Amino acid sequence: MKRNYERSHELYARAVKLMPGGVNSPVRAFKSVGGEPLYFKSARGSRFTDEDGNEFVDFCQSWGPLILGHSDERVVEAVRRAAFDGLSYGACHAGEIELAELVLQAMPEFERVRFVSSGTEAVMTALRLARGVTGRSHILKFEGGYHGHSDGLLVKSGSGLATLSIASSAGVPDEIARTTLIAPFDDEDAVSEIFQKHGGDIAAIIIEPLPANNGLLEQRLEYLNFLREISRRYGSLLIFDEVISGFRFRFGAYGSGLGVMPDLVTLGKIIGGGLPVGAIVGPAACLDRLAPVGSVYQAGTLSGNPLSLAAGSATLKILRDEPPYDYLEKLGAMFDRAVADELPQHAVSIKRVGSLIWFYPGEKPAPRSTAQIEDAAVRRFNSIYWKLLDAGFYLPPSAYEVLFLSSAHTEGEICGLVRAAAVALREEDGV
């Protein structure tokens, strides 16, 4: 049944007069699924409620930080206590040490961490560090990979492989765009060719070890090992951007779980428990090149903010002491089974790794590289999106984004989503 979104509509009409597109981050504008944003007023566990009083099972969970679901009481209590002691000191406090110890306990392969306020900042700093350490200017990223919105990462490939990168956003100078080389995912030859041409200039390769920002393009383990090997051979650093994957599948980094050791890891999302945070993790020899010890500058008024770090510490302690990972895997496996039972006659290829799910209604198996993503699958996702909302299921409003499961979700909610998708696809496909 069609839901009433009247109040959201009114708020949006006010918002567009105040903020560009009415939003503070573009994907929230619902442009890809064709519609207007909903406005939310409260959230708990797996669910949130919009301003019209509609309740939704939330499969976006703030794009990943909320692995324990919305407003977990233990996290909220930690934030409340921290808030009463001071919202921000702009000075050192014990909460920084607590979260640093937790992060490094989970990632014993490293020795240092620097906290910043977002994933974008973490990646930006990691790249500056790589350039500072190697004395080189270029970085290599992968087509379609998102690593935040800093200038050098808003770049796509132009017509010649890796030689003609162009900005994917207005306002990014060509001089900066040209320092970012781009390779397709899943392609050893392309990376080898780039290194043969530019190896001496490449400060770092940056990749999500499980690319989860443009579909879920799981890479072959041999490919990640190949990146490790070639970066080492040419004296470049390998940076794993684990802003999404860090602490999502295990108490620690996804890459180390696979046995691939990068030089630097960037974190965000989960380690802030729902409040703004980012981090760069690495060996002392590298991280100690940051100011004030070294000459690579980075700073932040709210870096290490006591509220964010309290939320992060509370979250990581729960992930360590009461790991939800088996439960999340169980939920995910239930999703797979429900899809096999309910959607056999529809072309849907669910790509799932643990608690990340790419709902990919394509004709072919879920791809491993950006170029293989089918336009038809994107259109099909968009066409069922509002039907799922009307049925009470909120998915990230873009076919390219993954669904995030949290430990607050239930088996009933998972099966409910798949049933609603079956109804929506049946209507769409006329089956």
Ligand SMILES: Cc1ncc(COP(=O)(O)O)c(C=O)c1O
């Ligand atoms: C892999 C990855 N890196 C970096 C970022 C940027 O993080 P933030 O949005 O906190 O700036 C994101 C955001 O989704 C991300 O998924």
